[in-house]
Amino acid sequence: MAPLTIAYSPCPNDTFVFHAWANGLVDGEPAPRVTFADIDLTNGMAERGELDVLKLSYAQLPWVLGEYALLPSGGALGRGCGPLVLVGPDAPEDPAALAGKTVAVPSERSTAYLLFRLWAAKAVPGGLGEIVVLPFRDIMPAVRDGKVDAGLVIHEARFTYQQFGIRKLADMGEAWEADTGLPIPLGAIIARRSLGAERLGLLAGTIRASVEYAWADPAASRDYVLTHAEEMDPAVADQHIALYVNEFTRDLGPAGYEAVSAFLSRAAAQGLVPELPADALAFPGR
Structure with a gap:
């Protein structure tokens, strides 16, 4: 079999998950040809159909499920890791006061x-x-400086926003989990449907084995993870992995599929994404 092409981010959770497969340490698919790219880039790659396998945002999924299938292994769902809405220190406590306001x-x-x-x-x-769409690094300064009324932030900003003298208005993850009881769908793994059911099944098994290899021997991926995380402190990298690599990464399972379906169907009902056919999330490699 010819190696597949894959794109995933240099973030510790992705390099931890894919280290074993990328380095030919598990049986199944041969080691792929890897491109490192942040998720905003892989979203575009998927829409253009550029690679065989990609990590992308679940929010992008409705635009690409014609050509790609959602894989049950390798992705990211989580709890307690949702985005935050931040406002200035003097902003009203009531979220309803955001009516008509500018949000980055x-x-x-x-x-x-x-x-x-x-x-x-x-x-x-x-x-x-x-x-207003702004680069991630510019959002908290914009809220601090009053250029926008509120800002939506993710990842490490959960722990650093106080340094900008601004405050949390609401936690989107808490709101989602309180409303649904389900985990938050973050990053999906997709693969070309044209690979066929048999190879898609083999691919899912290979990725699952790569996850299990990483858990069984975390030290094996250490250099790979830290090399691509650049200047990230090893302790922070470990926290990142612990937060985003969990049982849903090994296999979505019923709760994972329910979370994805609920997320996308609610978004479609609000006109935010296209409505999915009933079987769009079904994995042909089962």
């Missing part, structure tokens, strides 16, 4: 954005004002 977001094709819009549909009955 890092992307409009992201789980964070869809969670925010689902939350706002209930919490901000007057309707949001302008949505």
Whole structure:
């Protein structure tokens, strides 16, 4: 078999998960040809059909499921890791006060954005004002400086926003989990449907084996993880892995599929993503 092409991020959770497969340490698929790219880039790669396998945001899934299938292994769902809505120190405590206000977001094709819009549909009955897309690093300074009324942030900003003298208005993950009881769908793994059911099944098994290899021998992936994480502190990398690599990474399982289906169907009902056919999430390699 010819090696597959794959794109995933240099973040510790992805390099931890794919280390064994990428280095030919598990049986099944031969080691792939890897491209490292952040998720905003892989979202575009998937829409253009550029590679065989990709990690992308679940929010992008409805646009690519014609050509790609959702794999049951390798992705990221989580609890207690949702995006935050941040506001200035003097902003009202009531989320309804966001009505008509300007909100900065890092992307409009992201789980964070869809969670925010689902939350706002209930919490901000007057309707949001302008949505401004800004680079992630610029959002907290923009809130601090009053250039926007609120900002939507993800990942490490959960732990650093206080340094900007701003405060949390709401936690989108808490709101989602309180409403549904389900984990948050973050990053999906997809593969070309044209590979056929047999090879898709083999691929899913290979990725599952790569996850299990990483758990069985965490030290084996250490250099690979830290090399691609650049200057990230090893302890922070470990926390990142612990937060985003869990049983849903090994296999979505019924709860994982329920979370993805609920997330995308609610977003479709709000007109935020295209509506999916009933069997769109079904994995042909089962």
